[in-house]
Amino acid sequence: MHQLIQHIQKITSETDVPADAVLTFFEVHDFKKKAILQEEGKRCSLYFFVVKGCLRLFFTDQNGTEQTQQFALENWWLTDLNAFRTGRSSAYTIQALEETEVLAITVTDYELMLARFPLMEKYFRLMYERAYAASLLRVQMISRMPKDEFYDLFRSKYPEFMQRIPQKILASFLGFTPEYLSELRKKETRRREDQ
């Protein structure tokens, strides 16, 4: 069974998913490491579901530094959601951090699919409900927590990220300088050695 169908079953707790009909709305794309899936300033017409690999979404700030805002590992969805929803151009670039396989859906097909399958409304309602709740926690962590506590929490919540995401990109996502992140990692290693 396709990984997306498994994910729909898991999230919705429904076993009766019209797999073939749902999958016809998607195209499979494979990207090499560092490939660009969406360019900043271009029309944002695709929504990606990561089957295998890892994506990041970033913009380039006024100093020319790439600022990473979001990641997507296996079974995560990624697009510039504001642009995708409204038909505007993307404010971000989306790039593959590893060799990555995605399912891609256009905005027209996304709407057709939701209109045709109430189950997909339920799936996306549950996905967004989780994502929104997680995003509210992220706001609180960024704005209220001391940086080292935020780092500890992030590390315990997303251990996979720590292994798969390059340091420089992870630092940008956390709002740290690469030097500060490296200092935190050294402290963490010392702590482990002391135990």
Place this chain on the structure above:
Amino acid sequence: MHQLIQHIQKITSETDVPADAVLTFFEVHDFKKKAILQEEGKRCSLYFFVVKGCLRLFFTDQNGTEQTQQFALENWWLTDLNAFRTGRSSAYTIQALEETEVLAITVTDYELMLARFPLMEKYFRLMYERAYAASLLRVQMISRMPKDEFYDLFRSKYPEFMQRIPQKILASFLGFTPEYLSELRKKETRRREDQ
């Protein structure tokens, strides 16, 4: 027609809403200014839709300061979404900032209503899609923007907030000290007088 039904029509672009059947899932509650709708640490069993008035969601930090995380004006939904979804106790207090009328729904009725009316799945999918997209922008504003630019953007996007929310609470929400917010407002007044 009830305000919630109008809102469902507006968000979903569907005119055929089973109004009476949907409204039976809700209870009407009226709260005085400063009333507490949800206490921190207590079970979070209600989701509120603001018919009239204004709510805020906050926690008390280790210094005893109330930190406001979210607001809800008319037609907004508010609860501790992480707690509501999972049945945990609320990490926040919810308080009325004005005399406020809400519709309240329990988690059991929320799930029954969604299971019974695919239209409500669509409504909440669209609500969360927007809320999630807005929350992603907020993360970017908080973490990347100079504070005065963030304030200008917030002011232009939510002019109603500026009038209805007490200064001290607004400062906490923006992550400013009350003094810094007052300084920004003075600058803004001077700018307007200069024009």
